[in-house]
Amino acid sequence: MILVMLYLAVLAAGLWPETAVGRALRRLMVDLPRAMLAWLTPGKILLILGLALIAAALIAIARADVTAFVAQGLPEGIGWLVTFDVATYLDVIALAWLLAATVRLRAMARAVRALATRMVQAVALRRSAARSRRTRPARKPTPKASDDDGGWAWAYGREACA
Numbered sequence: 308m309i310l311v312m313l314y315l316a317v318l319a320a321g322l323w324p325e326t327a328v329g330r331a332l333r334r335l336m337v338d339l340p341r342a343m344l345a346w347l348t349p350g351k352i353l354l355i356l357g358l359a360l361i362a363a364a365l366i367a368i369a370r371a372d373v374t375a376f377v378a379q380g381l382p383e384g385i386g387w388l389v390t391f392d393v394a395t396y397l398d399v400i401a402l403a404w405l406l407a408a409t410v411r412l413r414a415m416a417r418a419v420r421a422l423a424t425r426m427v428q429a430v431a432l433r434r435s436a437a438r439s440r441r442t443r444p445a446r447k448p449t450p451k452a453s454d455d456d457g458g459w460a461w462a463y464g465r466e467a468c469a
Contacts, residue, residue, distance in 0.1 A: 320332035 316332050316336065319326075320329050320336060323329040324333055
């Protein structure tokens with residue numbers, strides 16, 4: 308009985324699409340399933356088929372035990388397949404965020420490097436200014452002693468005698 312009603316609904320949607328009932332049936336039986344299945348890609352279909360084949364192989368190998376095990380894990384498996392898309396979007400968002408942070412980090416590293424260079428130059432400038440203030444003015448040479456032998460000056464070299 309339900310199958311006959313389904314056939315009649317499909318027939319009404321196909322033969323009279325301009326009527327209110329035809330539009331409602333088309334929206335319910337064509338547009339809504341198309342929108343719900345739009346997320347399926349060939350890769351996802353292959354993944355679902357691969358998981359189904361693995362489950363069928365496990366069931367064929369260990370009959371009752373694996374059947375109960377697969378039935379228990381089925382909701383989590385479907386949840387995992389649904390979140391597969393969300394994880395991909397989150398990965399793309401995280402990648403974009405990390406790239407933006409890398410650009411900011413490079414700019415920050417350049418700014419820190421420039422600040423460190425300026426600080427080193429400022430310290431070097433202060434040290435050179437302090438050295439120039441610390442140096443004593445050159446002494447005027449003392450007049451030569453009156454005796455010709457130079458005393459002990461020979462022990463210090465000729466520079467001391469001049």
